Amino acid sequence: MLLIQDLAQETGLEGVVSEEKTLSVIDLIVNGGTGSILIISVLFVMLFVALYIYFERIFAIKAASKIDSNFMNQIRDHVTNGKLDAAKILCAQTDSPVARLTEKGISRIGKPLDDINTAIENAGTLEVYKLEKNVSVLATVAGAAPMIGFLGTVIGMILAFHQMASSGGQAEMGSLASGIYTAMTTTVAGLIVGIIAYIGYNHLVNRTDKVVHKMEANAVEFLDLLNEPL
Numbered sequence: 001m002l003l004i005q006d007l008a009q010e011t012g013l014e015g016v017v018s019e020e021k022t023l024s025v026i027d028l029i030v031n032g033g034t035g036s037i038l039i040i041s042v043l044f045v046m047l048f049v050a051l052y053i054y055f056e057r058i059f060a061i062k063a064a065s066k067i068d069s070n071f072m073n074q075i076r077d078h079v080t081n082g083k084l085d086a087a088k089i090l091c092a093q094t095d096s097p098v099a100r101l102t103e104k105g106i107s108r109i110g111k112p113l114d115d116i117n118t119a120i121e122n123a124g125t126l127e128v129y130k131l132e133k134n135v136s137v138l139a140t141v142a143g144a145a146p147m148i149g150f151l152g153t154v155i156g157m158i159l160a161f162h163q164m165a166s167s168g169g170q171a172e173m174g175s176l177a178s179g180i181y182t183a184m185t186t187t188v189a190g191l192i193v194g195i196i197a198y199i200g201y202n203h204l205v206n207r208t209d210k211v212v213h214k215m216e217a218n219a220v221e222f223l224d225l226l227n228e229p230l
Helices: 002-011 014-019 025-030 033-065 071-080 084-093 097-107 113-131 135-166 173-227
Strands: none
Touching: 033 113, 033 135, 033 173, 071 084, 071 097, 071 173, 084 097, 097 113, 097 173, 113 173, 135 173
16 A cells, blocks of 8 residues: 555655545536526425425225225125214214215215215316325426426537537537536436336326226115125
8 A cells, every 4th residue: 555655646646546435426417507496496496395205195095995804794784773973973983085975975875875885986187186186296297307407418519519610620528527517417318207106107107097097996886785585
């Protein structure tokens, strides 16, 4: 080790070695110039919005999917014994889309089955709308973020070629660094935000579909209960 240090001192490389440093993400953004900072700031806001919506929805969907496995059995017993008020109270005490659909159906008991089925379908549409609240924003971010990143790429290349044209084609690489930084960093940032939003969107859609299937299964079970002979 001492031999290497002595050799560096003799050859004058010590100062060069000491000046070497790793380029951080912040340095990469700042070195891209004003255009890079503005575009990446927009992408950062979009990323924050996407993450907020994802975690807010994932907790809401998780809460909506929770329901006692014995819920429908209790509803069956109450309806069979004519205790409709008890069934409504049980639904009101259970905060889930399945319980609200069941309560809507119970409130229509005595009317034709088509009317009951229509009421449940309408209530189900509202519940699905609640589950999918703001999820479309994730799809928008997933599509818009890469496009904004590519916009930064185009802006960066325009700046680089403008610098070359202004210098008569004799521009040094150092003078082109700002435009090149803008082009590269915004592209990477846009793709990262777009990928995160796209994965989050598809995961939420998958989780929502599972809740919707559970709602449909329980609605069918409730209608079958009304069709059973007393």
